[in-house]
Amino acid sequence: MSIPLPDLAAMDRLGRAIAAALRPGDVVALSGGLGAGKTTLARAIVAGLGYRSEVPSPSFAIIEVYDPPAVRLPLVHADFYRLKHPDEAQEIGLDDYREGAALIAEWPDHAGGFAHEPGCLSIALESAGEGRIAIVEGGADWLGRMPV
Template identity: 50%
Template sequence: MLAFGARIAAQARIGDVIALYGGLGAGKTTIARGLLAALGLEGEAPSPSFAIVQPYDVPEVRLPVAHVDLYRLDGAEEAAELALGDYLADSLLILEWPARLGDALWPHSLRLTIEMLEDGARRLTADVPDAWTERWSQI
């Protein structure tokens, strides 16, 4: 999961949204940590479960990132109060538990779903929007 996050980081751009779906312990935060490390973050990135939004800025990382964990929100109304769209002007947005946004997820979002299998393995399914089509082949 860390290595996969690093491969995504190599293709990530300002204005991108990476939406991570999966149950507790599936590996969403691990993918985000791999991505952040590949962008230059030294040390371990904390899970934003309690802060909800954990921003990272240059020079800490090579491009600004907002790592968001929506798990504790009750729904789209609370998520709207975070004004997450404002980050898209100058940051990469990583979303854990994006289903809490309801129908408000941006159509250009790269949607990654992690399923935990009975044998402990994980299956990753990607919904790749047009904005990522060419870049996805490099991941």
């Protein structure tokens, strides 16, 4: 399904709707080129989970971890852009970080992709004029709780 995101307020609304539906084990896979809005949407999700401070972009650290009570559920926010090979996702311990947590993944293809997981919500962001469009697809676990 295709969702228009004409401005930052629309990004914030989508992020908060995703946060409200999110469960441990889920992946929100955010794809789209440089500047597509992946980190903007990720920040809206983290805020929607209750986080009250500034959300750093994980583009340098690769992984940022959020734990309750600052957020409603354990969360991993990852930016896999700098991985040179998908195997590196396992080498940095992604599976351990994900235990009991939800994952927001920027550049998911660089980690091998997550769309085969039933808990994966795939969001592809594209430019549309000054704003963006999101193409959203949910795995089987998202049936009946799609955020849009």
